Amino acid sequence: MLPPLPPVVATTPESRLAYVLHHFWQAYDGQPQVTIGYAATQPQVEIAEAAGSFFSETGPYPAPPNWRDWHGQQLPFFFDPHPEAPLLELLPAGRARINADIISAAFYLLSGWQEFFSDERDRHGRFPFAASVQHRYGFVAVPVVNYYFEVLKTAVEHATGQPLAARRWAGGAPFATFVTHDIDSLHGAWKAPAKAALRSGRLLNFGRQLWRHFTQPDAWDNLELVQRTVAEFGAKSTFFFLPEHRKAANGTPNADYDLKIVWPRIKPLVDNGAEIGLHASLLAINQLRLDNEVELMSGYSPILGLRFHYLRWEPRSTPSIVKATDCNYESTLGFAEHYGFRNSYCLPFQPFDFQTGKRFDFLEIPLNVMDATLHHPNYLQLAPDEILPALTPMFREIERFGGVCTLLWHNDHFDPANTATGPRQFAELMHYLRSRNTAFVNGTDIWQAVM
Template sequence: MNILFDYVLFHFRQVYHLPADLEISYGLDGHSRIQITPTTSTFFERQQAQPVQVFWKEWRGTNLPLFFDEATDQHWFNQNAQGQVIVQYDVIASAFYLLSGWQEYYGKDRDQYGRFPFKASLQARHRFITKPLINYYFDVLKESLETAYGQKIEAKLWDGKPFATCLTHDIDYCQTAWKVAGKPAMQKGNIGLFLKLYLQHRKGQDAWFNLPQVEHELQALNAKGTFFFLPEKAPYQGHPNADYDISTPIIQGEIKRLASRGHEIALHGSHGSGGKTQQLQKEQDNIHAEVKGNRFHYLRFDPIKSLEVMEETGLQYDSSLGFPERFGFRNSYCHPFRLFNFKERRMSSVWELPLNLMDITLNHSNYLQLKPEEVMPAITPMLQEIEKFHGVFTLLWHNENFTPYALPQGLELFREITQYVQERGTQFLTAQEAISAKFSIDKS
């Protein structure tokens, strides 16, 4: 069971300033200052996708599910006569289960893109997609430590700021506004709009070739962004990849300009590349810039294959893990974390910057279909959780959604969301900065 404990404790140590002489034991060893009662369940010795039981217990006004404990009415923790604190519930097992992505690795459900579907998740079944449960379990541990050590434990901040925000942009389309938005406009009789978009395109200024506009918006926030470029143009099994060719001087020029201004350039792995090391490697090389991270196009993270592929290509981080169907916390955690390698039963060197909100989730016909005015009220509770636990908010806003020819009121929504986090005192960081700012990138 030690690998579970080591994995969870590694992450606990990342988020708090802990006493140097931390004594914490997973098991009742009779002498450590903190002792956590381990589950008697044999769940982790089998390959079952989901635990059968759940027991809800209240913590500071929030009901938390525990997946490996019997229902009792004991306190979360007690202090004995020797001053040792005994945590009565196995928060380690529940945290490991969620953070490692166990249900996705051992679960068989996949959608048409090979993704683990939201509807198959425990987050859907028990309705906790917008609660970062692991941060709540850590809060229990933190208070048990405060009791045992008789001192306040402080959370680590972001350069003094309460939480971080990563503004990220997947660059799928920058040549086809005239076709994708223009042709339907013409069919509806708006020939003027079609002609405008078509003529812009002919002059080499398609409405979606708008990276300077994205940059301008970032500049207004005094923020640097992370741009995920898609180096594959050929469609894959009928699904579109990029509408541009990464090797052309015009795109290379954009990449160089963005990089020279301090923005981060990253890889947008194409359809199918999540299972193919050579393909992903080739795509990484074809960007011709320093690339540390990846996000798969359509968020096609293959729970069985993708981690190995990223380890083999030497990528430092991924940022694909959000459910396209819902905003929130896919791994129930609001900080970067290291992925778990199930095949070799070890913590991977690859980090995950969890994706909290993708623009398309908000109003795609298969997803939420929110009206623009419904967006802020819907996402604010999630943002409050991130702020409360001093985590990272990762937003994906495609470049075409800065124009009037894609998501309705896309630009206005981007401004509303980013102004909200700015007013809450966020620290804007690139994805790479968010991972390295607080977390040493050590290889295991």
């Protein structure tokens, strides 16, 4: 299932610096004249070089991080061989020195180095959270790269004498929220109660479920309800539709509906402000198949963004096939097993192409929280009243850095019968986010604001 490591282009300190600084400047308004780099170039803001030979080898994990205090918060710093030296030295004559190699650490996390070089995959072909440094060192809900950038920002402000402001979103909002729905199933609501009735021998009840299934609309056939519910919060939705209803080779289902039949209902969603994206199926693991699915969808509407079903993302091949589709953005990169920051970053970014040594053109809008993650036999088991308190620290981090909060709430989780991660829990999160004056945006709004 795991493809072999493709040939990679060796990175250099300069290419890693360029990749990281591109995102640093993208995170702030304005770009003052200042030089940032390693000692050899005698920059105004000098960063200690400490990657050694790590990036010329293929090991997935660097040495364990040091934990340093930054304004009262303990943060992990990889590539930090001198923990006795102060993190940041503000020097005379507009110079500053950062004594941990935050460029290498930011590159390591943002590029997804660990998952590209690791050969751990789960049964769906995904890099498992359990194999990540975020899990190992317990910082999945902390956008560590944004903190590295805050250290760098402080140094740059000292060097230039000018404040650097975090980006603002539509209407001056301090952060953005991207509400998304993967549409996997429109006809499955009746199955679980019917199966339960059959299993326990309640045949009358089973018959009733069956009768209802054939005579009444399914509770998951609710696209319009989803749109109305989101609109009640002054927000808009992005729906990712699956054009493939054949199962994957291992029997995992794709769509339980036929896009052709659903299509007449999609235009009214669009007319009411919805954005439509491609939910690429489990069969879309090569260029031909993915292009085919883009083609199927774009017959109906221009496809600007996509997310992979089951959050299936093979770091060695998926980004390259996404690149060739000409989609503007992609939004799969979150851990299914835990909410938080898979690349330790709360802003959209351009993934790193190990085969060219440069960034990809498409924008990754990282996924922060999926409904199923919160309560599922394989993932977390939060009680309904534990969900908002668990997520609030992550939301606060996103707000602090002017980031994007990407929510995935499947349409079937708008079924009132779902009392674990259902419409009530969704409403709680939305009430909270609205109370923090977030800007509700879609993927295209984000792409236009960032690129």
